Amino acid sequence: MELSLVADIGGTNTRVALAEGIRILPDTVRRFRNADHPGLEPVLATFLADAGAKVGGACLAVAGPVKDGVARLTNLDWTIDGDALRRATGAGSVAVLNDLQAQGHSLGFIDAVRTITPGVTQPGPMLVVGVGTGFNAAPVHDERGVRVVPASESGHVNLPVQSADMELADFLSQIHGFPSVEEALSGRGIENLYEFLTRTRRPSAQIIPAIGTDDAATRTAALFIRLLGAAVGNLAxxxxxxxxxxxxxxxxxxxxxxxxxxxxxxxxxxKGRFGPFMEAFPIHVIEDDYAALTGCAAYLR
Incomplete structure (x- = not known):
């Protein structure tokens, strides 16, 4: 079977692998530190040379907006398009996706999924919500055998706040210009929430392990989770x-x-009188670290 190249490009690292159909070949997965390379093309060329492989297709999942097949990374001065991908890989079929789109295309092809809120799964759209370095969400539609995952930048809308959260909204606005979802519900978001509650800054890598034993970290996590529930409810x-x-x-x-x-x-x-309606939606967490790579392979197929 013809091989394809798939890659997941974040702000710090790029992961590249070979796929056979929709199956990622685990032994081929490599991680590259973006700061060590002037652009994506040398990363992909190095990967293929070391693998000694030729590929028929190539697909990238990019942490940033994609328009007309061109991606500009949010946290890295790289611009990526189909022509650059063809030059670097020699592939005849190429695609550039937003990373949440790739996650959407992985649904149904990954097994490491944990249910956290049961519901009644019915035919209809699905929704992927990315909560990591940033925040984003994308709907997933299956129509007549074709999957469509529209691009989105849902992390840059206003944070859903209640009257008790107005002080938080003002705090985020003073620092970042306006209280966006991403400034509260992301890696740096949890740091912003901690600073709001304590007026001191602490990295997320220290906050999360302290949940349950440190009062400030526990209160921060509780605020994060409440705001996350409200934001995901709005998206639902x-x-x-x-x-x-x-x-x-x-x-x-x-x-x-x-x-x-x-x-x-x-x-x-x-959600007030719509509270019972919200019980219909099952909520899961994707625990497969290769989900975006699998989504790229599924998109190519």
């Missing part, structure tokens, strides 16, 4: 994902053990 009403909601990203996976006790489901369903 926007897209009606009766096929299921899938959280992905490092922050989502790290906070899963605390979501039940800290009221994620209650915040998700806190």
């Amino acid at each position: 009403l926007t897209h009606l994902p009766f096929g299921g909601i899938y959280l992905c990203g490092g922050m989502a996976r790290a906070l899963v053990p605390h979501m039940d006790a800290m009221g994620f489901a209650a915040a998700f369903r806190d």
